[in-house]
Amino acid sequence: MGKNEKDEKRRSSFTSGIGFVFAAAGSAVGLGNLWRFPYLVAQYGGGIFILVYIILALTFGFALMATEIAIGRKTQKSPSRAYGAIHKKFGFLGIFATVVPIIILPYYCVIGGWVLKYMVTFITGQGLSAASDTYFSEFIAAPVQPLVYFAIFLAATAFIIFLGVNKGIEKITKVLMPLLVVLSIVICIFVVTIPGSGAGIKFYLLPDPSKFSLMTVCSAMGQMFFSMSLAMGIMVTYGSYTKPETNLSKSVNQIEIFDTVIALLAGFMVIPVIYVFSGEAGAKANGPGLLFVALPKIFEQMAIGRVVGILFFVLVFFAALTSSISIMEAVVSSFIDMFHITRRRAIIFAIVIAIVLGVPSSMGNGLWANFTILGMDFLTFLDYLSNSLIMPFVALCTCLLIGWFVGPKTITDEITRNGEKMGRRKLYNVMVKYVAPVLLAIILITYSLAQFGVVTM
Numbered sequence: 053m054g055k056n057e058k059d060e061k062r063r064s065s066f067t068s069g070i071g072f073v074f075a076a077a078g079s080a081v082g083l084g085n086l087w088r089f090p091y092l093v094a095q096y097g098g099g100i101f102i103l104v105y106i107i108l109a110l111t112f113g114f115a116l117m118a119t120e121i122a123i124g125r126k127t128q129k130s131p132s133r134a135y136g137a138i139h140k141k142f143g144f145l146g147i148f149a150t151v152v153p154i155i156i157l158p159y160y161c162v163i164g165g166w167v168l169k170y171m172v173t174f175i176t177g178q179g180l181s182a183a184s185d186t187y188f189s190e191f192i193a194a195p196v197q198p199l200v201y202f203a204i205f206l207a208a209t210a211f212i213i214f215l216g217v218n219k220g221i222e223k224i225t226k227v228l229m230p231l232l233v234v235l236s237i238v239i240c241i242f243v244v245t246i247p248g249s250g251a252g253i254k255f256y257l258l259p260d261p262s263k264f265s266l267m268t269v270c271s272a273m274g275q276m277f278f279s280m281s282l283a284m285g286i287m288v289t290y291g292s293y294t295k296p297e298t299n300l301s302k303s304v305n306q307i308e309i310f311d312t313v314i315a316l317l318a319g320f321m322v323i324p325v326i327y328v329f330s331g332e333a334g335a336k337a338n339g340p341g342l343l344f345v346a347l348p349k350i351f352e353q354m355a356i357g358r359v360v361g362i363l364f365f366v367l368v369f370f371a372a373l374t375s376s377i378s379i380m381e382a383v384v385s386s387f388i389d390m391f392h393i394t395r396r397r398a399i400i401f402a403i404v405i406a407i408v409l410g411v412p413s414s415m416g417n418g419l420w421a422n423f424t425i426l427g428m429d430f431l432t433f434l435d436y437l438s439n440s441l442i443m444p445f446v447a448l449c450t451c452l453l454i455g456w457f458v459g460p461k462t463i464t465d466e467i468t469r470n471g472e473k474m475g476r477r478k479l480y481n482v483m484v485k486y487v488a489p490v491l492l493a494i495i496l497i498t499y500s501l502a503q504f505g506v507v508t509m
């Protein structure tokens with residue numbers, strides 16, 4: 053098979069609109085929703101963060117997702133060439149978009165390893181000990197264990213990519229994702245019944261304007277990129293696989309809503325409970341460990357907590373796996389594109405990079421805790437670099453490219469190619485041309501100032 057033929061084959065791999073939605077949702081729904089969202093809610097003021105997040109997702113998230121998917125379908129190219137095909141001055145964007153998954157993959161696998169550890173803990177009947185206050189901090193600080201789990205998670209991801217069995221995993225996920233939703237709802241209902249959770253639910257749902265700051269917007273924006281797999285070329289790639297007749301407008305709505313609902317459910321599970329146990333300050337203090345500290349406490353209270361715990365961590369594990377597969381696939385395919393190497397080599401290359409950056413990410417919580425960059429441990433630094441700097445930059449350039457260089461019509465025409473209605477077309481135009489670029493510029497400036505201590509994070 054010639055290269056073009058192969059490309060053709062690969063690019064038409066979504067046979068139905070819903071298949072595309074599931075694949076994109078499989079990439080979008082993952083640790084971003086379940087792990088990252090709740091701890092940011094705790095960090096940045098509860099309800100006010102939620103409000104800002106939802107507004108951003110419905111306006112900006114929608115606009116950017118539609119843009120990226122349309123760029124992919126229009127150009128039929130992978131991100132490293134797609135931006136350049138839209139306008140030759142913007143070819144550099146492909147490189148930046150490619151760098152993001154390379155940075156995310158290592159630390160994503162570290163957190164994936166944590167999920168695996170908890171899954172094993174619950175399966176082996178030690179769920180009760182996981183509910184103790186120091187279980188999590190002791191685990192991530194241990195010299196060997198977190199590295200082993202990281203290695204297993206990375207190997208599982210690489211193995212699936214290597215065998216090319218993503219399709220099989222996607223099929224399993226189609227069954228597991230709805231299950232995850234149902235189980236999450238059950239846990240949320242249980243949370244409501246925990247004595248004292250009312251105050252926590254209020255903190256979670258009621259926006260308190262006094263807690264609003266520029267950092268609320270900045271962190272919500274970074275979270276949105278991460279959670280919806282935006283500003284890193286992934287949606288461009290998925291867009292290039294969709295058929296001309298797929299209704300993109302509808303698909304974007306579905307992915308966006310699904311992703312946000314899962315995040316909201318995750319927050320609802322975690323925040324009220326941790327609020328009961330340790331108050332707002334305690335919830336904040338947990339930082340990235342929040343999910344792992346809070347959930348065992350809920351399961352401990354449940355009569356069938358062990359079963360629920362097993363089921364829940366298995367589902368989270370699969371959600372994390374489908375996302376890490378999509379991240380690694382992005383890395384591998386851009387390596388193939390950029391360096392013209394075989395798929396096998398590209399996979400090995402991706403694994404090496406993941407280990408080189410993943411080991412310090414993991415060790416930063418323990419033996420290498422003294423090694424910090426800009427005051428952050430290595431994992432936090434990688435997260436910051438991708439979500440707070442490179443992704444806003446990619447998004448800003450994408451908006452300038454579409455809004456000012458080729459015009460929003462390029463995108464809206466692609467989306468309405470088969471005469472579909474595009475509900476938020478006016479909103480879209482205003483977003484890409486004006487609102488989004490200004491907002492993104494503010495964000496990038498804020499983060500830069502924060503480095504000089506002018507703004508506190």
Ligand code: PHE
Pocket residue numbers: 079080081082083084085153156278279280281284286375376378379
């Ligand atoms: N969006 C995924 C999540 O929420 C993470 C992800 C990041 C997926 C980057 C693909 C690329 O977990």
